[in-house]
Amino acid sequence: MLDVIYKRQVAKWDVFEVELKGKTEGNPFTDYNIKGCFKGEHEHIYADGFYDGDGVYKVRFMPSYEGEYTFLISESFLKDGTDDIKGEFVVSEARKSNHGPVRVVNKYHFSYEDGTKYYSIGTTCYVWELQSDELIAQTLESLSVAGFNKIRFCVFPKHYDYNLGEPRSYPYEGTPIDSSVLTSDNFNDYTASLGNLKKGNDWDFTRFNPQHFTHIETCIYELGKRGIEADLIVMHPYDRWGFSQMTKEQDDLYWNYVIARFAAFHNVWWSLANEYDLLPEKSIDDWERYASIICEKDPYHHLRSIHNCFAFYDHTRSWITHCSIQRQELYKTSELVNEWRTQFGKPVVLDEIAYEGNIQHGWGNISGEEMLRRFWEAALRGGYPGHSECFMSDDNILWWSHGGKLKGESWKRFQFLHDIMLETPGYGLMPYEKCGWDEICGVPEEQKDEPIKDYYLFYYSFMRPSFRTLYFDDKNEYEVEVIDSWNMTIEPRGPFKGKFNITLPGRAFMAIRVKRAGLSQNSR
Amino acid sequence: MLDVIYKRQVAKWDVFEVELKGKTEGNPFTDYNIKGCFKGEHEHIYADGFYDGDGVYKVRFMPSYEGEYTFLISESFLKDGTDDIKGEFVVSEARKSNHGPVRVVNKYHFSYEDGTKYYSIGTTCYVWELQSDELIAQTLESLSVAGFNKIRFCVFPKHYDYNLGEPRSYPYEGTPIDSSVLTSDNFNDYTASLGNLKKGNDWDFTRFNPQHFTHIETCIYELGKRGIEADLIVMHPYDRWGFSQMTKEQDDLYWNYVIARFAAFHNVWWSLANEYDLLPEKSIDDWERYASIICEKDPYHHLRSIHNCFAFYDHTRSWITHCSIQRQELYKTSELVNEWRTQFGKPVVLDEIAYEGNIQHGWGNISGEEMLRRFWEAALRGGYPGHSECFMSDDNILWWSHGGKLKGESWKRFQFLHDIMLETPGYGLMPYEKCGWDEICGVPEEQKDEPIKDYYLFYYSFMRPSFRTLYFDDKNEYEVEVIDSWNMTIEPRGPFKGKFNITLPGRAFMAIRVKRAGLSQNSR
Structure with missing residues (x-):
């Protein structure tokens, strides 16, 4: 009798998993396969499964609808002549906290699949999930x-x-190079992408280490519980083990394994690479091939992008759902969101606009004020800013890689911005190009009724006006709020009509929000 | 007997003046002329003079050499048949504080004519000299x-x-429009360059008001005594009187009068205009004609430039001695000095990179920190930054226009930068293009012996590294100083050899100066 393990009920956008025991001879990662077909009234999904070690094979499914489903497993890891593996299950309504995968709406913006607004307030902790349990718990707490x-x-x-x-x-069976020789001074001499891959690694790139992936799944799940999207960087150049220099076949095996394991998690995004252009052995053809694997094998069409060091990847490629941007120059970062929106016609996610901190590198030592300024500059232009922190630390635990505790000043002020963004009528802001040369102004993306608009969010960045004169029209009344983005205060003023002055404290980082009187929240 | 008034002795680069009484019939400003020929062993200068009112005609000369001189006056304002007016005088050595006019040296930099280094630390007070005596005295004190x-x-x-x-x-005989009607809200309705010149002005553009010019000369002289260059803005668009809309003939009369009066002052620079492109009635041909008048009539070849609002004037024009730049965008100002040096091949003077203050306009409300940051960014790239202040004030006295007292924070820190600039070997810094992407580095313009250099000035701007790793070569020793540009401290470190780390406080606005051990000051 087969040992089929699965729950008979699952909530919408949660993971439905079928687990089967099977052959262990040869290399189960490459010699056998498992696939599932999951069928409900509104969808019919084929998904690849994976070998999870110890003779266990799994296939996962994320239902997007409620109701009765059936599944049918096709496989090659059971004895010939085994009966079809099939079953039924019920998809119940989504848990309250699960709004489904994040999707692109409105060309430049996001929402959850259930229509709930999603304004990305992101951070980067490159390998937080590969740290100790204690540190991981601390990171999850900090994120929340x-x-x-x-x-x-x-x-x-x-x-x-x-x-x-x-x-x-x-991620693989095998043994790594001896890391005790590494220092801050010599680590580049061991970096594979700099042509310095050293002997001493012994990996079997055809045999994964399931514990590595199971653990990452736990982390993705824990993030999901907290309403946090897991933007998975699947390849990167910071490598002394040769993981960045595998063959095409090994890469493809890896991509298929990653997708089979992770795609059923509602909160996964695919970042093909961090700094794809620092991987000299991967060509554009390679990246396009990985993309085609994702497009083919991820039945849920999670968000897809790829992050640059120097040159942007061609974000107009149809498989790319949003731009994942590292700023290309020292001085202007978020300020270029307008250009990038126009250039790529997609959501602009600013995953790297320098990080708050004090390490030696210019990408990791800006002030909290400057980090927050870049957040507001990005958000009001209709972009999605990202954070991280790089503070020197005796224990060498830097948020940027390891997670842990947040030490900076900017993060305390993101929720305030997020709350303001959530009050945007419709989905997302766009830059109001007709505003003054010395102000940044976001208006709702969906609001096109020139010249009278309903909702304006002005920002003065590093400038310190003691007042500003506003004029919209002679007819309508406007409610005005003076917002201090650093001190997180919102002071109501108004209503005003015609041409009027708004006094400001003559400090940096101030904003003014203007709503046409009578505009009902989110009623657009 | 003619009443010839002049001193028989003058110091080099001071003003030698011949004053004569003559006809007052008709319009002496246009009907008569006075010219002088001044001849010494090393120079032979022709200079136009001017009518100074009350029957007095003057012609001025600035000698550039010591020794015996003769002069000969030609004129049309004396009775026919009058004997030649001629005389002799002696030019003594320059006063200690007078180093002569500022000249371009080394393509991108300045020095006084006697070879003394000149690093411009400029400010703007548009009409400080047209305020009360008390305010003028206060301004002079503040400048010093x-x-x-x-x-x-x-x-x-x-x-x-x-x-x-x-x-x-x-500047002219006549009467102005009634200014009591003007308000902050309506002043543009009276601005000539916006097409709104109102009736009510009554000027005779052929009759100057000599007191206006005499007073400006006093101010130029007082500046000169204090070692301050007078960058004279000869035309501008901030006009309710029609001075920006005179005819070609009136303009030319004005230019000739200005040059005849001011050119003999050693510390004069010619700024043809502030925001030339906001004067819609002046064509490029007009500006070029004014330039040709200066080139022909200024015997001393004072520095010449022209300042923009939007588009730069073509600073490659041969008559332009240096770029007078208003930044063209909100975010990048001094950071573009490298580009502008390459584009124009001349000294880059950043006359307007926004002003410290808190008024409503984005060009007049940056912080002292940001103003100082722009100064350092400019200076280390081999450019010449300029300051002003626009603080709201109950008495409506803003440094930017009226002078008075300095209220900001940046000005207190310019002398510190200036002292450091003066220690640059040779004349001027240039950007070291091979420095890290996350640092600004100035090296002496004249130092071309790659790869080993003698003198480096690194700046970290808004970044906050806790340390930086430096490496120049394995052979030489380097003396290092850690400079806090805001707190104005210089902390010696070193000497160092090979690859070494310099710890920093993890604050913004830090610099590191590196000198090859044994480099003798200014010995290049």
């Missing part, structure tokens, strides 16, 4: 307290300055 | 305390927000 709703992190371990220790696990 | 060595100001009075009162004098 800060209110982040997206985190970027890597499937592979990371080799880089401040990242020279051993990860808690490796 | 701050250590400014250049000030931009206008010959014409200014009509603009915060500039609605009456100037102490007008």
Whole structure:
């Protein structure tokens, strides 16, 4: 009798999993397969499964509808002549906290699949999930307290300055190079993508380490519970083990395994790479091939992008759902959202606009004020800013890679911005190009009735006006609020009509929100 | 007997003046002329003179050499048959504080004519000289305390927000429009360059008001005594009187008068205009004609430039000695010095990179920290930054227009930068393009011996590294100083050899100066 393990009920957008025992001879990762067909009234999904070690094969499914479903498993890991594996299950309504995968709406913006607004407030902790249980718990707590709703992190371990220790696990069977020789001064001499892959690694790239992936799944699940999207960086160049220099076949095996394991989690995003252009052995053809694997094998069409070091990937490619941007120059970062929106015609996610901190590198030592300024500049232009922190630390635990505790000042102020963004009528802001040259102004993306608009969010960035003169029209009344983005205060003023002055405290980081009187919240 | 008034002795680069009484019939400003020929062993200068009112005609000369000189006056304002007016005088050595006019050296930099280094630390007080005696005295005191060595100001009075009162004098005989009707809200309705020149002005554009010019000369002289260059803005668009809309003939008469009066002052620079492109009635041909008048009539070849609002004037024009730049965008200002040096191949003077303050306009409300940051960014790239202040004030006295007392924070820190600039070997810094992407580095313009250099000035701007790793070569020793540009401290470190780390406090606005051990100051 087959040992089929699955729950007979699952909530919408949760993971339905079928687990079967089977052959262990040969290499189960490559010699056998498992696939599932999941059928309900409104969808019919085929999904690849994966070998999870110890003779266990699994296939996962994320239902997008409620109701009765059936499944049918096709496989090659059971004895010939085994009966079809099939069954039934019921999909109940989604848990209250699960709004489904994040989707692109309105060309430049996001929402959850159930229509709930999603304004990305992201952070980066590259390998937080490969740290100790204690540190992981601390990171999850920090993420929740800060209110982040997206985190970027890597499937592979990371080799880089401040990242020279051993990860808690490796993705493959085998043994790593001796890391005790590594120092901040010599680590580049061991970096594969710099042509310095050293002998001493012994990996079987055809045999995964299921514990590595199971653990990442636990982390994705824990993020999901907290309303945090897991922006998975599937490849990256910070490598001393050769994971960035596998063959095409090995890469494809990895991509299929990653997708089979992770795609059924509602909160997964696919980041094909961090700094794809620092992987000299991967060509554009390779990246396009990985993309085609995702497009083919991810039945849920999770968000897909790819992050640059120098040159942007061509974000107009049809498989790319949103831009994942590292700023290309030292001075202008979020300020370029207008250009990027126009250039790519997609949501602009600013995953790297320098990080708050004090390490030696210019990408990791801006002030909290500057980080927050970049957040507001991005958000009001209709972009989605991202955070991280790089503070020097005796224990070498830097949020940017390891997670842990937040030490900076900017994160305390993101929830305030997020709350304001949630009050945007419709989905998302767009830059109001006709505003003054010395102000940033966001207006609702969906509001097109020029010249009278309903909702304006002005921001003065590093400027410190003691007042501003506003004029919209002679007919309508406007409610005005003076917002201090740093001190997180909202002071109501008004109503006003015609041309009027709004006094400001002559400090930086001030904003003014203007709503046409009578505009009902979210009623657009 | 003719009443010839002049001193028989003058110091080099001071003003030698011949004053004669003559006809007053008709319009002496246009009907008669006076010219001087001044001849010494090393120079032979022709200079136009001017009518100074009350029957007095003057011609001025600035000698550039010591020794015996003769002069010969030609004129048309004396009775026919009058004997030649001629004489002799002796030019003694320059006063200690007078180093002569500022000249371009080394393509991108300045020095005084006697070879003394000149690093411009400029400010703008558009019509400081047209205020009360008390305010003028206060401005001169403030300039000296701050250590400014250049000030931009206008010959014409200014009509603009915060500039609605009456100037102490007008340049022409006549009467102005009633200014009591003007308000901050309606002043644009009276602005000539916006097409709104109102009736009510009654000027004779062929009759100057000599007191207006005499007073400006006193101010130029007082600046000169304090080592401050007078960057004269000869035309501008902030006008309710029609001074910006005179005919070609009237303009040319004005230019000739200005040059005849002011050119003999060693510390004069010619700024053809502030925001030339806001004067719609002046064509490029007009500006080029004014330039040709200066080139022909200024015997001393004072520095010449022209300042923009939107588009730069073509600073490659041969008559332009240096770029006078107003930044063209909100975010990047001084950071573009590298580009502008390459584009124009001339000294880059950043006359307007926004001003410290808190008024409503984005060009006048940056913080002291940001102003100072722009100064350092400019200086280390081999450019010449300029300051002003626009603080709201109950008495409506804003440094930017009226002078008075300095209220900001940046000015207190310019002398510190200036002292550091003076220690640059040779004349001027240039950007070291091979430095890290996350640092600004200036090296001496004249130092070309790659790869080993003698003198580096690194700046970290808004970044906050806790340390930086430096490496120049394995052979030489380097003396290192850690400079806090805001707190004005210089902390010696070193010497170092090979690859070494310099710890920093993890604050913004830090710099590191590196000198090869054994480099003798200014010995290049």
